[in-house]
Amino acid sequence: MRAVHPVLLQSDNFTPPSRTPWGGTRIAGLKGLPGARVVGESWECSVEPDFPSRLANGSCTLAEWIAADPEGALGREAAVGRRSTGLLVKLLDAADELSVQIHPSDGDPRLGAGECGKPECWYAAEVDDGAGVYLGLADGVTRADVEAALRLGADASALLSFVPLSPGDFLVIEAGTAHAIGRGLLLVEPQRVLPESRGVTWRFWDWNRRYAPDGRLDAAGSPRPLHVADALGVTRWDAPRGEALLARCRMRTGLPNVAGPATATALCGRSRGLRSNDLEVHRVAGTGTTRYPVADAFSAVTVLEGVVEVGGLRVPAGSTAAVPAVGPRDLRLGGAHAIVSAVY
Numbered sequence: 001m002r003a004v005h006p007v008l009l010q011s012d013n014f015t016p017p018s019r020t021p022w023g024g025t026r027i028a029g030l031k032g033l034p035g036a037r038v039v040g041e042s043w044e045c046s047v048e049p050d051f052p053s054r055l056a057n058g059s060c061t062l063a064e065w066i067a068a069d070p071e072g073a074l075g076r077e078a079a080v081g082r083r084s085t086g087l088l089v090k091l092l093d094a095a096d097e098l099s100v101q102i103h104p105s106d107g108d109p110r111l112g113a114g115e116c117g118k119p120e121c122w123y124a125a126e127v128d129d130g131a132g133v134y135l136g137l138a139d140g141v142t143r144a145d146v147e148a149a150l151r152l153g154a155d156a157s158a159l160l161s162f163v164p165l166s167p168g169d170f171l172v173i174e175a176g177t178a179h180a181i182g183r184g185l186l187l188v189e190p191q192r193v194l195p196e197s198r199g200v201t202w203r204f205w206d207w208n209r210r211y212a213p214d215g216r217l218d219a220a221g222s223p224r225p226l227h228v229a230d231a232l233g234v235t236r237w238d239a240p241r242g243e244a245l246l247a248r249c250r251m252r253t254g255l256p257n258v259a260g261p262a263t264a265t266a267l268c269g270r271s272r273g274l275r276s277n278d279l280e281v282h283r284v285a286g287t288g289t290t291r292y293p294v295a296d297a298f299s300a301v302t303v304l305e306g307v308v309e310v311g312g313l314r315v316p317a318g319s320t321a322a323v324p325a326v327g328p329r330d331l332r333l334g335g336a337h338a339i340v341s342a343v344y
Helices: 026-030 062-067 068-074 143-152 228-234 242-249
Strands: 041-043 087-095 100-102 118-127 132-137 161-166 168-174 180-182 186-191 202-205 250-253 263-269 279-291 300-308 311-315 320-321 330-343
Touching: 026 041, 026 087, 026 186, 041 202, 041 320, 062 068, 087 330, 100 228, 118 263, 118 279, 118 300, 132 168, 132 242, 143 202, 143 228, 161 242, 168 242, 168 263, 168 279, 186 279, 186 300, 186 330, 242 250, 279 300, 311 320
Parallel strands: none
Antiparallel strands: 041 087, 087 186, 100 180, 100 202, 118 168, 118 186, 132 161, 132 180, 168 250, 263 279, 279 330, 300 311, 300 320, 300 330
């Protein structure tokens, strides 16, 4: 089975509410599901064994599809010795705040066997009024300040900078940067997790919440595990803060004109958009034909609005297609708004 043609991936690869108790109903609405189903995360493109993507026709997993022709599917990833992709793409709907957390770099001595960092970025697809993210330490905050707040159970988010978001905002989250996603956001979250490894997240603080086993808030329940020592140990205390941090990690693209000509905007990568050594992400939007923005790499097209056609495959809103490194190089857009993601 040559991986020459793009394939549609299953549309309902959802995590359970017990894992994402902060979830909302926007993902279900985007996918046209009936009722007000609560979904925190949809793993749109995944080879991870916990939540693996399957082809929409049910024939196999995405990992099996890649394994049948790794060179054709992976391109530059195969050239560096990978036999599967490091790309993980999620839709994330935050009806409540996520925990204050941080990711280590690959090779950090605190990581265990089979663990790696988790470089990620966020594209704001929908934003409630006043919604935003907590990103980086506020000016003047020291390690002692953070340790004291955590020890006393104080509001640790007050020690971070709050960044209001607008639709079309894009952020690259660097290792060692404390962050928390605020409520009222629907995000596309491309990540890089090394094949056969588990990307690590360490939590500082979880708003002093307690949960029942099914994920409901419950004052008599249990808190989620925290990883304070590891989180403090990987924090980049000397990193840029405030506007200096945003200058290197935020791009504001605004809402796309889906009725206008087809366009492709580089959001991050090694040579275009914001700097990222791990991820290559583009936004495609409009109506008409445009050049496929990723070359010689496995990639995913996640459609937020309208229809995208790639290699003869029709990808409607709420769906994601896996696109092999070899194959078609043009996109046909119909009132479309989509994110194209790949890794290095």
